[in-house]
Amino acid sequence: MSQNLVDLHCHILPGIDDGARDLNISMALLRKEIQDGVAGIVFTPHFHYERISVEDFAAKRRAAFLQVAKAAKETGLPLAAKLGAEVYFTTALPSLDLRALAFAKSNYILIEFPTTCHPAGIDETLYAVRQRGYTPILAHVERYPFVTEDPTLLYNWVSVGCLAQINASGLVREGRTAHWLLKLLEWNLVHLLCTDCHSIDGRPPNLKAGYSKLPTPIARRLRRNSIEVYLGDELVPPEPTKPQYRFGRWV
Template identity: 55%
Template sequence: MSDPILIDLHCHLLPGIDDGASNENATVDLMRKEEADGVRAVMFTPHFYYERMGLDSFAENRKAAYSVAVKACQREGIRVAAKCGAEVHFTPALPFLDLSKLCYAGTHYILVELPTNVHPAGIEETLYSILQRGYTPILAHVERFPYVTENPALLYNWVTMGCLAQVNANAFLRGGETAKAVHRYVKWNLIHLMASDAHSIKRRPPNLKDGHAALPADLSEYFMRNGEAVFFDREPSLPEPVEPKKLFGLWK
């Protein structure tokens, strides 16, 4: 089996399209950092909010920003493969949208961002409807949601439905309670992918290399192989999820 390659499946590096790279120069700086860190491919995932923008307008803006980014990287000699997707903010309208315009290009995977502080009503029904349409939701940065920390059985339910869960590299780098929670998710086989969620060089830089360096070798390889599978629209090899149990007030 060949060695896996490092792929960043969640980052905001397209110029001027969301709260990530502000312009072409920022995109170049971020892509240089990705390349220096050994990243060989990225999935550009600008934010999409159904309630704020039309899907066709979003797709057109993303296409224009992607063209600028690719030309700039070619001009600068940056050799990192790139495709487009989106970080799709949760809405009950998702099953009724043209998801082919939002999923990772050339794949059946779609990155879904849940609300940060509130467990959204109808989430299970919405995810089920997406799965029934043949798409696999990837739940973005699941370490950020306090309602999941308080009740990880929610994450277990979503994973057993068929969703994948992504964690940001920062979750392993910062330590503290977030890292403890994420390591529990890993123990329960509820995390499948790691990405940078990079936005800017100074504030939220690409850090996938550092994130992998903080992991045991087998976990690092697991994340890398899953990242490859998703990028190339293959099915990752996933262990059976373990249902979290609460014992004396603590999740075990």
């Protein structure tokens, strides 16, 4: 797996969230992942504490996964996959069954913040999750306005043991977002590159294209990080640099 790609954040499972609507779309997404050289996938459907119990979510996730696994076997597609979740932030998170939400056979858990507001209680909740022995992976950190406005927030979370993930689409589209992502990488505030794919046309698998936009040493490091997380190994990232605001911009 050392020369292959790993996608730790995707919405390929059918009919469980706003990702693939049915099995046909799931298989099209899976074929594109494999064409791009993806050898390992963590399926991470959305989990909202306020909408569904952990038990019901796990049952629906397993049923959707079994559909994909059966179809992959019948069509001869190689499938090395694990189950996880993209957990919507709630201060109740530390009290939930985190084992059922974390990436299978690991202590990594993918957490998504709202994009419309800066929720209260982030620091305390992440601390409590870490105290339970889990490593939070902060999903698509480029999408949160409060982080863009003040990246020292991300620095603080990374400094205490959280990991940060970005979507390949931000690099592929280039422009302002890509420039910002490269700054975050320069500060060692990003550790993982994923697709967050939902559909073939709107939000497709694009991990190969995303890696192609990165300097080779950074791409190599992020690829290795994803493999370590997939395998459940402990990831020890480099020391982050705290962004400084000078002359109207972050440096």
